[in-house]
Amino acid sequence: MTDIAKLTGQLPFELAQEFGVVPVADEGNAIAVATAPHMTVASLSAVRQRLGRPLRAQSVSAEEFRSLLTSAYSRAARPAPATDSASAIARSSLERDDHDLLASAALTDDAPAVRIVSELLRDALAAAASDIHLDATDRGGRVRFRVDGVLADVRETDAATHAALVARCKVMAALDIAERRLPQDGRLQVTIAGHRVDVRIATLPTQHGERVVLRLLDTSAARLDLAALGLQPRVLEALRSAVRMPHGLVLVTGPTGSGKTTTLYAAVSELDRERLNVVSVEDPVEYALDRVAQTQVNPRIELSFARALRSILRHDPDVIIVGEIRDRETAEIAIQASLTGHLVLASLHTNTAGAAITRLTDMGVEPYLIASSLRGVLAQRLVRKLCVACRKVHAVAADEAALLTAHGIGGAVGLAQLWSADGCNVCGGSGYRGRMGLYRWLPAGAEVTHAIHNRKADTDIENIAIDAGWPTLAADAAPALADGSTSLAEVLRVVTL
Numbered sequence: 001m002t003d004i005a006k007l008t009g010q011l012p013f014e015l016a017q018e019f020g021v022v023p024v025a026d027e028g029n030a031i032a033v034a035t036a037p038h039m040t041v042a043s044l045s046a047v048r049q050r051l052g053r054p055l056r057a058q059s060v061s062a063e064e065f066r067s068l069l070t071s072a073y074s075r076a077a078r079p080a081p082a083t084d085s086a087s088a089i090a091r092s093s094l095e096r097d098d099h100d101l102l103a104s105a106a107l108t109d110d111a112p113a114v115r116i117v118s119e120l121l122r123d124a125l126a127a128a129a130s131d132i133h134l135d136a137t138d139r140g141g142r143v144r145f146r147v148d149g150v151l152a153d154v155r156e157t158d159a160a161t162h163a164a165l166v167a168r169c170k171v172m173a174a175l176d177i178a179e180r181r182l183p184q185d186g187r188l189q190v191t192i193a194g195h196r197v198d199v200r201i202a203t204l205p206t207q208h209g210e211r212v213v214l215r216l217l218d219t220s221a222a223r224l225d226l227a228a229l230g231l232q233p234r235v236l237e238a239l240r241s242a243v244r245m246p247h248g249l250v251l252v253t254g255p256t257g258s259g260k261t262t263t264l265y266a267a268v269s270e271l272d273r274e275r276l277n278v279v280s281v282e283d284p285v286e287y288a289l290d291r292v293a294q295t296q297v298n299p300r301i302e303l304s305f306a307r308a309l310r311s312i313l314r315h316d317p318d319v320i321i322v323g324e325i326r327d328r329e330t331a332e333i334a335i336q337a338s339l340t341g342h343l344v345l346a347s348l349h350t351n352t353a354g355a356a357i358t359r360l361t362d363m364g365v366e367p368y369l370i371a372s373s374l375r376g377v378l379a380q381r382l383v384r385k386l387c388v389a390c391r392k393v394h395a396v397a398a399d400e401a402a403l404l405t406a407h408g409i410g411g412a413v414g415l416a417q418l419w420s421a422d423g424c425n426v427c428g429g430s431g432y433r434g435r436m437g438l439y440r441w442l443p444a445g446a447e448v449t450h451a452i453h454n455r456k457a458d459t460d461i462e463n464i465a466i467d468a469g470w471p472t473l474a475a476d477a478a479p480a481l482a483d484g485s486t487s488l489a490e491v492l493r494v495v496t497l
Contacts, residue, residue, distance in 0.1 A: 117169065124214075129146055133145075147428075
């Protein structure tokens, strides 16, 4: 086998054609390649990774490239279409520019993977999906959308198509298409039907092959306004007062996918960013904020939350936004910053507002530091909204009345009827369309401060807020249950998790 035959065996014809790169000579330490006008930097990088050696690229015309391509693969006895990712994947037509994804895909009818990924992104955006899952199965692959926090099957694929879709996603995010043993993360920005969308791509090797999750962040749809989040007036005013303080710590808590980052971003809208120096450290930066210096952590270069925070403190900040407090060092720096004249807004993964206190103490933060710095904790969840086209009203049944009483719901508004999901064409049969927030505010008053000093349990701290008239997450849903915005089943599904 000639050297060229070996190289073309590593780089199948379909990849060479679509990437716009063809090997022409093996020079030992490097490989000489001819590149077509449509070649991109990401494509060249992917070829280099696949061949495993440096490339010496020579740009040629489209006609010359076609001639060299035909010659190289004719001599190498061009193989039949493969059953792996090389069979359908095309070059990265998604650049970090203003080209529309769908328009680009329309020009590549010979690239099935390009078309399928483009269609999935388009359909996901139309369905208001937050994530696209490409799961590897024993029968090939499965595509699922997460819509309103719930996963739903979209289509099944064979093994070859799944591999091609995975490879396509890797090329889009400039990941190593040859590496299938390790997880990889990347991101890109595309325009889909006029919408600017940030896409985060994460791969993970599994028993049946690689799986990919694409997180879609539609920047044009971001609601970065506290008033638009749906907080009850008293909670809204309390949160606004906390974020307008000159210093202190404000926490936003909840599980993954509960909207904590959106709330933090919305809180920034309450700040006078023309006169304040606002700096954030996030993982990742989800939306670009005007007049906010945003830093993204990067573990690969040892840029952690703690390291970024230490550097931020030397940049004369007035307000610091911490995307997530994950460890003791980050927690201590954030609290020290709040005690030294800075306002710190941070998120924390806990199920209740009171649990945020115990979580910080478990990390090793002294209770007196928490008590001195804390201004308030906002716990939140996202529940699906009933589809207005098919929702149905019914009288409260005996078992539902028992559930309402057990969870402290409905006493204040005297719920006599509830609404339920039915399902129609408008909502895709789910009975729900869109989401809304449930919120619970824990103020840092004298009683809470005393409880923190005495290391009280999170349930005791929660009860202090309840006694002060601050509703629980479940009780916050009472108005939404009364007007048919959501169902009791949906509230209990989320709140009791």
